[in-house]
Amino acid sequence: MLTDKQNLDRQVASPEGSPKASPRLLIAASGTGGHLFPALAVAEQLPDYQIEWLGVPNRLEKQLVPSQYPLNTIALEGFQQRFGLGTLRIVARFANSILVCRKLLKQGNFNGVFTTGGYIAAPAIIAARSLGLPAILHEANALPGKVTRFLSPLCSTVAVGFEVAAKYLKRAKTIYTNTPVRSQFLSPQKLDLPIPENVPLIVVFGGSQGAVALNQLVRECASTWFDAGAWVVHQTGDKDPDAATLEHPQYIQVPFYDNMAGLLQRANLAISRAGAGSLTELAVTGTPAILIPYPFAAEDHQFFNASVFKDAGAGLIFRQSELTAEVLKGEVLSLLQAPDKLQKMADAAASLAVKDSADRLANLVRQLIN
Numbered sequence: 214m215l216t217d218k219q220n221l222d223r224q225v226a227s228p229e230g231s232p233k234a235s236p237r238l239l240i241a242a243s244g245t246g247g248h249l250f251p252a253l254a255v256a257e258q259l260p261d262y263q264i265e266w267l268g269v270p271n272r273l274e275k276q277l278v279p280s281q282y283p284l285n286t287i288a289l290e291g292f293q294q295r296f297g298l299g300t301l302r303i304v305a306r307f308a309n310s311i312l313v314c315r316k317l318l319k320q321g322n323f324n325g326v327f328t329t330g331g332y333i334a335a336p337a338i339i340a341a342r343s344l345g346l347p348a349i350l351h352e353a354n355a356l357p358g359k360v361t362r363f364l365s366p367l368c369s370t371v372a373v374g375f376e377v378a379a380k381y382l383k384r385a386k387t388i389y390t391n392t393p394v395r396s397q398f399l400s401p402q403k404l405d406l407p408i409p410e411n412v413p414l415i416v417v418f419g420g421s422q423g424a425v426a427l428n429q430l431v432r433e434c435a436s437t438w439f440d441a442g443a444w445v446v447h448q449t450g451d452k453d454p455d456a457a458t459l460e461h462p463q464y465i466q467v468p469f470y471d472n473m474a475g476l477l478q479r480a481n482l483a484i485s486r487a488g489a490g491s492l493t494e495l496a497v498t499g500t501p502a503i504l505i506p507y508p509f510a511a512e513d514h515q516f517f518n519a520s521v522f523k524d525a526g527a528g529l530i531f532r533q534s535e536l537t538a539e540v541l542k543g544e545v546l547s548l549l550q551a552p553d554k555l556q557k558m559a560d561a562a563a564s565l566a567v568k569d570s571a572d573r574l575a576n577l578v579r580q581l582i583n
């Protein structure tokens with residue numbers, strides 16, 4: 214919790230001159246980079262708000278949410294995993310999570326909730342609305358998730374990351390804001406990797422967790438790309454037992470890389486999953502991409518995301534089940550040999566970027582939660 218001094222620092226003067234307590238905002242964002250980074254980008258635009266975080270224990274929020282935003286956790290993971298244990302138990306668990314959120318909102322005197330969706334959004338939205346507090350939901354995916362589709366009519370406003378998402382949310386008040394990226398993406402970043410200036414750079418990344426299937430394919434293809442003069446930076450995640458098996462002077466492997474902004478700004482081509490966060494960053498950095506949607510993503514939503522990129526001419530989509538190493542090798546080689554085509558794709562990617570997305574969302578928060 215904040216000290217009295219911090220609370221005082223966060224007070225702003227009202228127009229009449231008397232100090233007015235700054236609004237208190239609960240941000241419910243949990244689990245993956247795709248949910249956490251956009252929420253953090255919005256929080257950064259609200260320095261005059263008193264922000265606390267709502268997450269679940271032992272997920273990425275523990276590492277990513279800075280200590281300036283006190284982290285409250287509720288045990289929703291068990292709720293998701295024990296879905297087969299009987300409806301009564303599930304309902305009881307869920308009802309309890311709503312009660313815990315209501316208590317938190319009341320005791321913390323919060324003025325409203327901002328959430329980026331997923332399971333954590335459900336108790337947060339229901340609790341806020343049952344207390345008459347505003348709830349803003351940001352949905353990053355082209356095909357909104359189940360929680361979003363079900364609870365969006367309850368929300369004060371639903372902000373969508375892709376315009377197409379609004380058509381699935383007809384009963385909600387929607388607004389297009391695109392998806393915020395971390396502030397580093399909005400200015401040129403230095404890349405601290407020993408990569409020569411004029412070589413083509415391929416960046417491979419599999420969302421915030423890495424993608425083992427994609428890693429295997431890339432390792433099979435890489436020598437052909439090295440022979441063509443390309444360098445490869447490969448984000449493998451930390452669950453691939455073979456991550457360290459490829460060694461080559463033109464190859465850099467990392468489990469997780471913090472400076473994705475610098476990396477994508479330098480990349481000539483990305484080979485990537487199609488999480489909403491990754492696609493938004495590829496657009497902001499104007500990076501053409503070969504997209505291989507995660508085949509087990511809920512309701513195949515990554516394919517819907519990738520289709521927006523493909524329809525704009527910014528990328529190619531391959532289904533993992535149909536993609537062989539031979540095809541991937543060839544596609545990458547032919548793109549590297551066609552700089553004009555790569556440039557057109559880069560321009561198309563850049564045309565999808567909305568650089569002030571975090572501002573747009575922060576303004577929405579200021580209008581509705583104050």
Ligand SMILES: CC(=O)N[C@H]1[C@@H](OP(=O)(O)OP(=O)(O)OC[C@H]2O[C@@H](n3ccc(=O)[nH]c3=O)[C@H](O)[C@@H]2O)O[C@H](CO)[C@@H](O)[C@@H]1O
Pocket residue numbers: 245246247248250353354418419420421422448468469470471473487488489490491492494507510511514515518
């Ligand atoms: C498997 C799955 O269902 N993933 C979902 C998850 O996102 P998930 O986190 O898997 O993927 P996203 O592409 O949305 O985001 C990944 C984020 O991690 C960052 N990153 C990644 C690797 C790295 O080394 N360093 C780094 O910083 C990327 O720059 C990006 O900001 O939520 C997204 C938003 O609802 C969905 O669109 C994704 O489909």
